[in-house]
Amino acid sequence: MNDFSIVLRSLRVRLFSTAVAVASVAVAVALLLLLLSLRESATNVFRRGSGNAHIIVGADASPMVVVLNGLFYANPPARAIPFSKLQEIRKSFPWAWTVATQLGDSYHGSPLVATESAFFEKFEPSAGRPWSFRSGGSFSAPFEVVVGSTAAAIHQLRVGDEIVTTHGAWGSREGGHQHENHPCKVVGILDSTQTAHDRALFTPLETSWVIHAEEKREKGHEGSHEHLHVEVADLQDDEKLVTNLLLRLPTREGSDASAAMQAQYDRLRRDPTITAAQPAQEVVRLFAIVGSIDEILLAMAVAVLVSAGIGILLSLYNSMEMRRRQVAVLRVLGTSAARIFGMVLAEAALIGIMGALGGIVLSFIGASIASAVVEARVGLVLDPTPTARVMVAVIAGTTLLSMIAGALPALRAYRTPVVRNLSSLG
Amino acid sequence: MTLAVSIDQLQFRYPDGFSLSVSSLNVEDQEQMLLAGISGTGKSTLLHLIAGIEDAKSGKITIHGTDITALAGAARDRFRGRWVGMVFQTHHLLPGFSARENILIAMMASDVPQSERPVRANALLDKVGLSSSDRDRSADRLSVGQQQRVAVARAVAARPALVLADEPTASLDPKNADAAIALLQETCKAEGAALLCTSHDPSMRQRFSRVVELDAVLAGGAS
Structure with missing residues (x-):
C-alpha cells in the first residue's frame, strides 16, 4: 500500500459520486474542446476556401x-x-x-x-x-x-x-x-x-x-x-x-x-x-462578425467547466464529513496532515484527469457527428479533431482546475481534529 | 535498559478547564501495565498525550528514548506511526479497505521492507486467527470479534516499542473481553512491544502484573 493506492481506493469506495463528478467534467471538457476545434476548423475552411484569387x-x-x-x-x-x-x-x-x-x-x-x-x-x-x-x-x-x-x-x-x-x-x-x-x-x-x-x-x-x-x-x-x-x-x-x-x-x-x-x-x-x-479580407470580416457569438459560446463552455469544478468541490467536501474518522485513523497510523492534504488534492486531480480523458473521447465522437452534419448540410468539410497540443493543454488545465476545486476539501481534511474523531471515552 | 515510556512533569489543560497533571510515570520495555480508573478521569487523554495526538502544556513524554513533545507536525506523525501502536474501543478499522490492507497501511510508516510487508501482514493475521477467506473482505463487513483481531494485528504491524490500548474491551461481553485482552497481551509479548492499557473494568486487573490507578499518578506520581 502507498498514498496513491489509498487515493484510488477512496475514489472507488465513493464510486457513484466519483463517476458523477468525472462525467460532469467530461461533458464540460468535451463541450469546450468541440467548440474550440470547430472554431479552429471553420476558420481554416474559410481561410483555405478563399483560394488564390486576389x-x-x-x-x-x-x-x-x-x-x-x-x-x-x-x-x-x-x-x-x-x-x-x-x-x-x-x-x-x-x-x-x-x-x-x-x-x-x-x-x-x-x-x-x-x-x-x-x-x-x-x-x-x-x-x-x-x-x-x-x-x-x-x-x-x-x-x-x-x-x-x-x-x-x-x-x-x-x-x-x-x-x-x-x-x-x-x-x-x-x-x-x-x-x-x-x-x-x-x-x-x-x-x-x-x-x-x-x-x-x-x-x-x-x-x-x-x-x-x-x-x-x-x-x-x-x-x-x-x-x-x-x-x-x-x-x-x-x-x-x-x-x-x-x-x-x-x-x-x-x-x-x-x-x-x-x-x-x-x-x-x-x-x-x-x-x-477581396476574399481574404471578407473572410477576416466574417470572423470579426461571428467572433462575438463565438466568444459567448466559449464563455458558456468555460462556465460549464467551472460548474463541474464546483461539483468536484461539493463531492469531496461532503465526503470529508463522512471521512473524518478515516482521516483521524490515518493520522494515528503515522500519516501527516500535509500528506492527507496531498491525498485529497490527488483525488481531485484524478477526477480532473479522468474527466479530461473522457471529455477528449466524447469530443472525438462529437466532432465526427458535427463534421458529418456540416458536410451534409453546408458541404463544408470540417475536421474538428483537437490537436495534441490542445489536448495536453486541456488535460493540464482541467487537472489544475480540479486541484483548485479540491483545495478546500483538502484543507478541511488537513484540519480534521484527530482526538475528537476517535470518539473514545476517557 | 530503555524505557518504553517515561513521563516527567506533564501538564495538560483543555480549553473547557479540564486539566491533567502527571509528575512521573514509567513503563519498562516490553512491560504490560494497566492504567485503571473510572470513566471521565483522563485515562484516554493521557494515552492521547503519550501518542502525541494531544499537545502537552509542559513536561516531557519520552518514548523509546525520544521526547515526543519536542517533535512537531509531520515528524511527530512519522514517529508515532513507527513506534506507537494503538487499539481503540471501537477498533477504528479503515472502511472500504480489506483486513490485509488495514495491516499494510499501518506498515507504511515502519522500517519493514516493502517486499516483506505482505508476508508479515499474513503472518500477523495468522497469529490473531483471522481465516484466509476473511482477509480480503472489506473491514466494515467483518464481525465485531474479527475487527478486534485485525485491530490488534494492526497495532503491532509496524513493530512498535509501545502499544496503547484505550478501553479495548469496553464494548465486549466478559467472555469475549477476556479472549480479546489475552490476544492483545500475547501478540504484544510475541512482537516485543510494551503494552499500556486503560480500563474501568475491575475484572481486568487480574490479567496485568502491574496495575496503576490514574488517581495515584495524578496525586503524586507513580513510577
Whole structure:
C-alpha cells in the first residue's frame, strides 16, 4: 500500500459520486474542446476556401455576399454581370489571370458552376494547392461535367455517368425546371480540397449559355412546339451571362502580394455597376462578425467547466464529513496532515484527469457527428479533431482546475481534529 | 535498559478547564501495565498525550528514548506511526479497505521492507486467527470479534516499542473481553512491544502484573 493506492481506493469506495463528478467534467471538457476545434476548423475552411484569387467581382449588393455566394456557394447570385462589363474588366489591367463563373443551376441541390477551363488551370481552391483529379480530367467541351468530391459521394457519380441539371433549386433535392434537352456527361471527379468547392459540379460556361439561350428563345416563340437548337457560335453577347469574375494580379515569385492590389481594388470598387471584394479580407470580416457569438459560446463552455469544478468541490467536501474518522485513523497510523492534504488534492486531480480523458473521447465522437452534419448540410468539410497540443493543454488545465476545486476539501481534511474523531471515552 | 515510556512533569489543560497533571510515570520495555480508573478521569487523554495526538502544556513524554513533545507536525506523525501502536474501543478499522490492507497501511510508516510487508501482514493475521477467506473482505463487513483481531494485528504491524490500548474491551461481553485482552497481551509479548492499557473494568486487573490507578499518578506520581 502507498498514498496513491489509498487515493484510488477512496475514489472507488465513493464510486457513484466519483463517476458523477468525472462525467460532469467530461461533458464540460468535451463541450469546450468541440467548440474550440470547430472554431479552429471553420476558420481554416474559410481561410483555405478563399483560394488564390486576389479579387472577386460580382453584382450582388455587398462584398461579403459576393464572396459567400461566389466562392462558398451560399446562394445563387441575384444578378449577373453584363458580358460587355466582363470584357471591359479583363482588358482594363494586365491581370495574371481571370476566370469567369456563372452560378444558378444545380444538380439535386448541389450547385452547378459554369466556368472556364482556366478555373482548373489557374485558380487554386486553397492557395498553394492546385486541383487534382481522383478520376477522369477537366472538361473540354460543352455539356461535360467535373464533379467535386463531396458531390460525387452524395450523388454516387462516376466518370461516364449522364446527368440532367436543374434550373436554380440550390440546396433542394426536389428541384425545379429540369434541362432535359441537354443531359451532361461526367468526365472527371475531383480530389477533396476540404473547401466548399467539393460539393459543387463544374461545367463550361457554354453549357449554361446554350441551355438558357434556347429556353429564352423558345419562350419568345410560345405556341410553337418546335425545339430551337442553339449553337455556341450563335450566342449573342446578352446571352453570355456570368455572375462572378475571379481576378489575380501579377506577383513576384514566391509572393502572394501585389503592389497594384489596392489601386486596382479601389478602381473596381468605384464602378457602380459591379461589386468588388477581396476574399481574404471578407473572410477576416466574417470572423470579426461571428467572433462575438463565438466568444459567448466559449464563455458558456468555460462556465460549464467551472460548474463541474464546483461539483468536484461539493463531492469531496461532503465526503470529508463522512471521512473524518478515516482521516483521524490515518493520522494515528503515522500519516501527516500535509500528506492527507496531498491525498485529497490527488483525488481531485484524478477526477480532473479522468474527466479530461473522457471529455477528449466524447469530443472525438462529437466532432465526427458535427463534421458529418456540416458536410451534409453546408458541404463544408470540417475536421474538428483537437490537436495534441490542445489536448495536453486541456488535460493540464482541467487537472489544475480540479486541484483548485479540491483545495478546500483538502484543507478541511488537513484540519480534521484527530482526538475528537476517535470518539473514545476517557 | 530503555524505557518504553517515561513521563516527567506533564501538564495538560483543555480549553473547557479540564486539566491533567502527571509528575512521573514509567513503563519498562516490553512491560504490560494497566492504567485503571473510572470513566471521565483522563485515562484516554493521557494515552492521547503519550501518542502525541494531544499537545502537552509542559513536561516531557519520552518514548523509546525520544521526547515526543519536542517533535512537531509531520515528524511527530512519522514517529508515532513507527513506534506507537494503538487499539481503540471501537477498533477504528479503515472502511472500504480489506483486513490485509488495514495491516499494510499501518506498515507504511515502519522500517519493514516493502517486499516483506505482505508476508508479515499474513503472518500477523495468522497469529490473531483471522481465516484466509476473511482477509480480503472489506473491514466494515467483518464481525465485531474479527475487527478486534485485525485491530490488534494492526497495532503491532509496524513493530512498535509501545502499544496503547484505550478501553479495548469496553464494548465486549466478559467472555469475549477476556479472549480479546489475552490476544492483545500475547501478540504484544510475541512482537516485543510494551503494552499500556486503560480500563474501568475491575475484572481486568487480574490479567496485568502491574496495575496503576490514574488517581495515584495524578496525586503524586507513580513510577
